[in-house]
Amino acid sequence: DTEVTQTPKHLVMGMTNKKSLKCEQHMGHRAMYWYKQKAKKPPELMFVYSYEKLSINESVPSRFSPECPNSSLLNLHLHALQPEDSALYLCASSPLTSGITDTQYFGPGTRLTVL
Amino acid sequence: GENVEQHPSTLSVQEGDSAVIKCTYSDSASNYFPWYKQELGKRPQLIIDIRSNVGEKKDQRIAVTLNKTAKHFSLHITETQPEDSAVYFCAARNTGNQFYFGTGTSLTVIP
Numbered sequence: 001d002t003e004v005t006q007t008p009k010h011l012v013m014g015m016t017n018k019k020s021l022k023c024e025q026h027m028g029h030r031a032m033y034w035y036k037q038k039a040k041k042p043p044e045l046m047f048v049y050s051y052e053k054l055s056i057n058e059s060v061p062s063r064f065s066p067e068c069p070n071s072s073l074l075n076l077h078l079h080a081l082q083p084e085d086s087a088l089y090l091c092a093s094s095p096l097t098s099g100i101t102d103t104q105y106f107g108p109g110t111r112l113t114v115l
Numbered sequence: 116g117e118n119v120e121q122h123p124s125t126l127s128v129q130e131g132d133s134a135v136i137k138c139t140y141s142d143s144a145s146n147y148f149p150w151y152k153q154e155l156g157k158r159p160q161l162i163i164d165i166r167s168n169v170g171e172k173k174d175q176r177i178a179v180t181l182n183k184t185a186k187h188f189s190l191h192i193t194e195t196q197p198e199d200s201a202v203y204f205c206a207a208r209n210t211g212n213q214f215y216f217g218t219g220t221s222l223t224v225i226p
Contacts, residue, residue, distance in 0.1 A: 033214070040202075042218055042219050043159065043204070050212060055211075090158065104208075105161065106160075
């Protein structure tokens with residue numbers, strides 16, 4: 001399996017809802033990432049997990065809560081979002097090998113709309 | 116932190132011509148530089164990458180060059196085809212395993 005998968009593909013939620021995005025990979029990668037991408041903009045790093053531990057939080061509001069239950073799974077829990085949080089949320093993974101080689105692969109993304 | 120600049124923001128070429136996209140980075144410790152192609156509504160797809168110990172890499176019609184001294188790297192696409200039309204992003208990875216992306220180049224190949 002050489003793919004990163006994400007569910008759901010699309011999500012519409014109200015500002016008072018609680019929802020979760022899921023990401024899964026079975027490539028044995030030990031680094032997993034969440035990115036937010038607005039239309040016609042580059043992916044913007046949100047969180048990095050290395051060996052199932054949160055290693056980087058790019059000053060993301062607390063209404064986004066990441067979770068890494070095991071080395072294959074990554075969740076993003078959403079609560080009390082704002083309309084401006086509507087975007088494509090991309091998950092990615094990379095091998096996190098020693099040295100300088102570390103190719104990153106992206107999942108297909110979840111298109112989130114906050115009403 | 117790392118700052119990656121990418122130029123041009125839009126590029127139109129005739130089919131069969133070459134396209135060149137350039138990126139500069141600020142953190143001299145960055146050591147890995149991937150290029151992604153993203154079609155509308157799709158995920159970014161890795162098309163080529165280069166490590167900091169290599170100056171050039173080629174894969175069929177696509178090549179990437181890296182100048183560590185000047186801190187810039189470039190994507191070269193030869194014999195462009197309409198299916199090359201997409202948004203291209205460069206990125207730089209620092210020693211903290213953070214990837215920073217350029218602002219993107221929208222490439223249009225005119226048949």
